Amino acid sequence: xxxxxxxxxxxxxxxxxxxxxxxxxxxxxxxxxxxxxxxxxxxxxxxxxxxxxxxxxxxxxxxxxxxxxxxxxxxxxxxxxxxxxxxxxxxxxxxxxxxxxxxxxxxxxxxxxxxxxxxxxxxxxxxxxxxxxxxxxxxxxxxxx
Amino acid sequence: xxxxxxxxxxxxxxxxxxxxxxxxxxxxxxxxxxxxxxxxxxxxxxxxxxxxxxxxxxxxxxxxxxxxxxxxxxxxxxxxxxxxxxxxxxxxxxxxxxxxxxxxxxxxxxxxxxxxxxxxxxxxxxxxxxxxxxxxxxxxxxxxx
Amino acid sequence: xxxxxxxxxxxxxxxxxxxxxxxxxxxxxxxxxxxxxxxxxxxxxxxxxxxxxxxxxxxxxxxxxxxxxxxxxxxxxxxxxxxxxxxxxxxxxxxxxxxxxxxxxxxxxxxxxxxxxxxxxxxxxxxxxxxxxxxxxxxxxxxxx
Amino acid sequence: xxxxxxxxxxxxxxxxxxxxxxxxxxxxxxxxxxxxxxxxxxxxxxxxxxxxxxxxxxxxxxxxxxxxxxxxxxxxxxxxxxxxxxxxxxxxxxxxxxxxxxxxxxxxxxxxxxxxxxxxxxxxxxxxxxxxxxxxxxxxxxxxx
Numbered sequence: 001x002x003x004x005x006x007x008x009x010x011x012x013x014x015x016x017x018x019x020x021x022x023x024x025x026x027x028x029x030x031x032x033x034x035x036x037x038x039x040x041x042x043x044x045x046x047x048x049x050x051x052x053x054x055x056x057x058x059x060x061x062x063x064x065x066x067x068x069x070x071x072x073x074x075x076x077x078x079x080x081x082x083x084x085x086x087x088x089x090x091x092x093x094x095x096x097x098x099x100x101x102x103x104x105x106x107x108x109x110x111x112x113x114x115x116x117x118x119x120x121x122x123x124x125x126x127x128x129x130x131x132x133x134x135x136x137x138x139x140x141x142x143x144x145x
Numbered sequence: 146x147x148x149x150x151x152x153x154x155x156x157x158x159x160x161x162x163x164x165x166x167x168x169x170x171x172x173x174x175x176x177x178x179x180x181x182x183x184x185x186x187x188x189x190x191x192x193x194x195x196x197x198x199x200x201x202x203x204x205x206x207x208x209x210x211x212x213x214x215x216x217x218x219x220x221x222x223x224x225x226x227x228x229x230x231x232x233x234x235x236x237x238x239x240x241x242x243x244x245x246x247x248x249x250x251x252x253x254x255x256x257x258x259x260x261x262x263x264x265x266x267x268x269x270x271x272x273x274x275x276x277x278x279x280x281x282x283x284x285x286x287x288x289x290x
Numbered sequence: 291x292x293x294x295x296x297x298x299x300x301x302x303x304x305x306x307x308x309x310x311x312x313x314x315x316x317x318x319x320x321x322x323x324x325x326x327x328x329x330x331x332x333x334x335x336x337x338x339x340x341x342x343x344x345x346x347x348x349x350x351x352x353x354x355x356x357x358x359x360x361x362x363x364x365x366x367x368x369x370x371x372x373x374x375x376x377x378x379x380x381x382x383x384x385x386x387x388x389x390x391x392x393x394x395x396x397x398x399x400x401x402x403x404x405x406x407x408x409x410x411x412x413x414x415x416x417x418x419x420x421x422x423x424x425x426x427x428x429x430x431x432x433x434x435x
Numbered sequence: 436x437x438x439x440x441x442x443x444x445x446x447x448x449x450x451x452x453x454x455x456x457x458x459x460x461x462x463x464x465x466x467x468x469x470x471x472x473x474x475x476x477x478x479x480x481x482x483x484x485x486x487x488x489x490x491x492x493x494x495x496x497x498x499x500x501x502x503x504x505x506x507x508x509x510x511x512x513x514x515x516x517x518x519x520x521x522x523x524x525x526x527x528x529x530x531x532x533x534x535x536x537x538x539x540x541x542x543x544x545x546x547x548x549x550x551x552x553x554x555x556x557x558x559x560x561x562x563x564x565x566x567x568x569x570x571x572x573x574x575x576x577x578x579x580x
Contacts, residue, residue, distance in 0.1 A: 014161040022491040026458040045360035056457040059496040070335040167346040168316040190505040201312040215480035304451040
């Protein structure tokens with residue numbers, strides 16, 4: 001399963017190079033994750049309220065073409081891997097001309113909100129665990145096809 | 146009492162106009178506040194740890210000349226007014242050529258961290274209350290001179 | 291004429307207070323302006339391409355209630371005043387519960403892109419001038435009713 | 436050659452997790468680059484004025500421990516590789532307790548400001564080319580030791 005999120009590029013997101021500042025693509029990835037999790041039935045806001053956080057542990061990003069103010073960017077997001085304690089998301093971004101702007105992945109560890117210690121999702125939230133497993137399996141299948 | 150903070154303008158703070166994006170001056174005001182409070186002996190980090198927050202309730206800002214990447218900006222900060230529950234800070238920013246870039250004020254209400262309800266500093270932290278009173282009185286004196 | 295823009299609050303826009311960082315409301319105002327100008331037939335992107343910039347010269351902002359991650363915020367934007375060289379926009383923001391979060395105004399001066407000197411819109415772009423005049427007059431009428 | 440940059444963590448850089456939002460570490464990398472280039476005698480501001488840009492093409496980042504508001508973070512930056520058209524910088528960040536927070540690398544392509552096409556530094560700015568070559572060689576030597 002993949003989610004498509006639509007981003008209207010903000011003036012605040014540009015820098016004096018006349019294009020979007022590179023760190024802002026990571027914010028767009030976060031929007032993709034929020035939308036994907038909502039669609040999977042695991043709203044991140046609720047996950048935090050239930051006492052779990054998912055801080056980023058690794059980022060890999062390729063910048064292929066610049067986005068500009070006024071552009072409409074589509075962020076495609078999917079679960080690339082899931083181990084019970086770690087989730088890896090994949091991302092691909094395109095502009096309106098179907099030009100690829102960005103591809104990347106982010107790795108997250110699931111931790112307890114108060115202790116910041118890794119926590120197994122399976123134990124605390126078995127349903128969410130199953131959803132992540134299925135989402136990761138789905139992506140693997142799509143890659144095989 | 147006034148505090149001077151020094152800011153090296155970041156590339157990330159510019160926009161495609163080739164100058165600093167206007168919202169970032171508010172971040173520099175926050176740096177000025179942090180430095181002033183530290184100097185007054187009321188580090189904001191500690192204030193939060195003790196259960197008080199100081200969210201912004203009002204901003205007034207005049208932008209006089211643009212700051213650019215590579216500039217060194219000086220932020221002058223002072224306590225303009227204090228009522229026991231509200232604190233007003235004043236700001237003035239200059240570049241290396243002593244050109245005034247920005248002047249403004251921010252109003253903050255002191256609230257309890259968990260309830261977000263206004264809280265009188267006098268009751269909870271009488272020493273901090275006294276420091277704010279003196280700082281506000283000092284600014285008033287300077288204005289009279 | 292008023293425009294309504296819809297904002298999905300981003301995780302990146304929050305701070306450790308657990309609510310949206312105050313400077314980010316100015317970014318939302320900019321989204322409101324972008325949408326209003328597009329609706330008026332003066333897309334800001336095109337205005338810049340034609341050699342005009344509209345940097346912010348003054349901000350006044352009242353923060354009434356905090357926005358949170360996951361909230362949907364509506365930004366209402368209108369032209370409050372127009373003098374030929376200066377444009378003032380007004381803003382009001384609400385959350386889904388129709389609670390007012392923010393009200394404010396931003397003043398902009400129209401300048402030449404290369405010289406950064408004030409430029410009369412009437413001379414360079416008479417049609418845009420007329421549109422602004424009508425938009426400002428419309429807001430004035432609404433205030434009188 | 437390595438440069439050390441000192442960062443005072445800003446309140447604006449935190450998110451509701453209570454720690455620094457992950458995209459902001461990329462901004463700190465940019466501060467490290469700015470400082471390193473200045474020390475190498477290739478101020479990035481001047482490079483842009485001379486008609487060259489160095490947009491980011493790839494980011495790799497490992498987040499090891501969170502930075503918090505009030506922390507002082509040291510960013511160590513060096514030239515990891517240089518090919519004449521591409522520059523790779525390496526980064527390592529520590530807090531005051533000498534705990535490693537972040538390590539990463541960023542790849543940049545040198546392009547012409549107007550065409551956004553790759554440009555060989557050697558031809559346009561032979562001196563800067565030589566400095567980059569020496570800096571990259573120096574890092575390689577240090578790795579061998």
